[in-house]
Amino acid sequence: MEFKEIIIKDFLSYYGDNSIEFSDMTTIIIGQNNTGKSKLFDAINFAIYGRIFHTGKGVNGEWIYDIKEISDFILNNRKKIEALEGNEQTVDSGVQLNIELDTSYLNIDRKVIYKNENGSFKYDRYEVSVSEIDKLDGHIISSDSHKDDANSKIEQYFSRSIKDYFLFQGEAASKIMQLSKGGNFSKAVREIARLSVFEDAKEIADGYSKHVNNILVRKINKNKELAEKQAKLQKELDAIEEDIKKYTEKRNSAQSNIDAYKEELNLLEPKLSQMKEFEEWFKRKNELESNIQKIKKDLKNANSEKTEIAEDAVFYKISDKINSFKNFYHDLENKGEVPPSIPRAEIVKALDYCRCTICDTDLSEGSPAREIVKRRLPKCDTDKLGNYLRDLNIIFGNMIDDNQKVPQKLEDILDRKRRLEERKKSLLEEKEEIASQLESVKLSEEHSEEKKKEIEELRKSINHYRNLLERAKTEFDRNDALIEEKSKMLQNLRTQQVLEIGNSSNTDITDFERFWSSYAPKVAEAMEKLYKRAHDTAYNKVEEKADEYYRKMTQDNAGLIGKIKIDTQNSEIYTIDENGDRILNINQGNRISIQLAVIAGILTIAQEEFGQQYPFVTDAPVSALGGDNKLNTIQTMIDAFEQSIIVIKDDSISKNKTNDEIRNLIQNSSYVGMAYELSMSDAQTKNNQHTVIKRIKG
């Protein structure tokens, strides 16, 4: 199956007739925000399934199917204004999609017709038509213009259960990843693995078993003793079945709660994960700010070391002169110019005793020492110059010691200064980087408080739902265990019932009836086993394929490791490390890679099972993936599907070079057959603006 062409008429941002032809390999459509990318995706969805994605509905947007609701906003604004000005009575808005099948072409035409009522266009009717034309001779194989017939015809080719997988809308990802029973994912796998065959077989076997039992009961009733025994058994069986029913209801209710809480968590957790990145940035930014302040303070301190240089270290320059002061002082001392400062009373005492009381020098009459002491006597403790010089000698002595430390001290200062400056430079660079990251998510500082509150609220909600989820899981497990226990009891009683019938001497019961009464439950059991095996095989196949794609998508990112795990037990999809442990804290980009890989996995298996090739159309937020991941993801999609249509944001106006790589891919890859660039027309008012399609390749 291949999409050949889409013609969009006055639909959403598309004014007039707009045709886009698709390559039989890959078509890439790029455009900046609000240029009509998602509207194109809506157009394809509208043509096939009569639905569009309403971003304003629900928490993360929802698909809407109600045609009246849809009709409220699909008519192109410019067309509406012009038609009213031209007093046109009817206008229509719709999409035609031309598809090539193996031997025919399928043309789908879906539109809403509006009627002018008192100067405004109101919904008038809704038309869907499908025609199938033979490829060889061009004759019309079938043509359905009745809505229901046309929709049934479309459904023959486009399974509803996998619609969200081959038409992948990134924002609706959390919903299609529901693994729980009845969820979209399990519905898709159920269809792919044809599990309904086994379910039907089990139902038939159970039904037949009951039918035979009814016959037997009627016959047994004729044998009073056996009838009593069977009635007693039956009563027990009924009680157990009633219990099972009760527990099953409780389990189902717990399961619905689990689904609901998971759905909430699926919405909230990615948000928190994204917010966490903001939080990390803010945290980092604050850290940087405080580090920069600290560095500034340290630098200031380093500057005060300059004062230290000025006050002390400069004397190192004249170390020779500082050292020589000692000699100068000794010269003075030797010449008696620097007398010891001894209190006068001590000197008088020494002269009286003829001996120095301090150094024991002989001061007897006539001795040279006595003469010197005598000469100094009048000046001794008043000899200011001596004291001053002695003081200077001590200061110079200390300076000699200090000078020895100066080279190392100065080296340390320079080294510290260098390190501080380098650190400051790197912090400033980091700060700039963080600022640009914050800029890139359009998150200015004044929003930080707001975001913090939002994060807090999200955390609270997540914790709340996690608690509820845990309780629901416990409730589910408890009831599940009770059901299992009761089922075993039921099985034993049934065996007993069958044995009693088999051993009874009631001759009315035929061998055939005896045989079926024991065989039918076994058939039902066998079908259940087959169902389980087919179910597990299908999940394993999808998991294996998804993992293969995931590896390809993330091959150049050493940071992304892990294997995809589809955990049916806990109804979750995640990645596990080499030890089989779940990898936590995955970011938004990684989440998208996982989703795309699983979707590609499901589709590949579906294609193998159905023998039908679906084009893969995606409006996923591939732009959110990192550089190499983005290109590898696109390349993986190109490789995985015969035809793929990739709608991606064009951010070449930003500094991100990756987009240039996408343009290079468009130009250089032989797999990309066609490419378009969407933009908005120039117009005076927003209402007059419309999507302009420019073919850039093919």
Added chain:
Amino acid sequence: MARDAIDLGESTKFNMDDEWYNKFCNQVERDDKRSERVVFSTDWQRFLWAFILGIFVGKRTPIQNKTKNPPFGAEVFKNRGKILKLMIGLALQEMYKGEPQKLKADYEKATEKGENLGKDIRICIEEFANTGFAVINQRSKEQPGYIENLEYVIADILSDKGWM
């Protein structure tokens, strides 16, 4: 409080050549990052460095054209007594090199007149600083940013080379 044997006097101002005053002192840095880059950020610190360079060169240069408003005086050294004493000690060593005994005689002579050696020492310090400013001036020509750049000054402190 008793005065030291050598006292420059509390109101003493250190004179300097008007050329150096205009060139190196009383400079108002317009750049608000001044404190980040100027090594000898105050006038007395520059004066001290000039004095040391003068001692290093070993030459006294009499001041020819005294500036009218000497930027600082002994009061600056009130809490930096050690520095002032080192300067005085170095000045004494240079003044009485080879004839230390003259110091006592000069001191006693001055004391008799009710003075001390403070004035002679202050002039000695000023003249060495005057030589030093010439060194700084020359160095600034060779290496623009000298005196403001920590690396240059440290290299100079550690170097045993002079420029005159």
